[in-house]
Amino acid sequence: MGLLLAGVHAAMSLVWLAVIVLGATYARRWLARARSLRIxxxxxxxxxxxxxxxxxxxxR
Known part of the structure; x- marks a missing residue:
């Protein structure tokens, strides 16, 4: 049971980190545009x- 819980935790961590990486990539592209910098x-x-x-x- 402990191995199953550890596996679920590892899988959830991988998914969460993938979401963070994709979000950071999108944010980097958006922040690199001149219009975004002006805003x-x-x-x-x-x-x-x-x-x-x-x-x-x-x-006072």
Missing amino acids: IDRVAGTVLVGFGAKLALEQ
């Missing part, structure tokens, strides 16, 4: 400006 830069800039505005308007 990421705009979102990061907006978040930073938002944090700065919150700090500027915060009362």
Whole structure:
């Protein structure tokens, strides 16, 4: 029974890691495009400006 459970665990681990690898490959392709980089830069800039505005308007 222990060997069966270990085999199931190993099989599930292989499937999970394969999903992670495929997801990372897709994410790498998406992140390599110029349009994606512009979107990421705009979102990061907006978040930073938002944090700065919150700090500027915060009362002590």
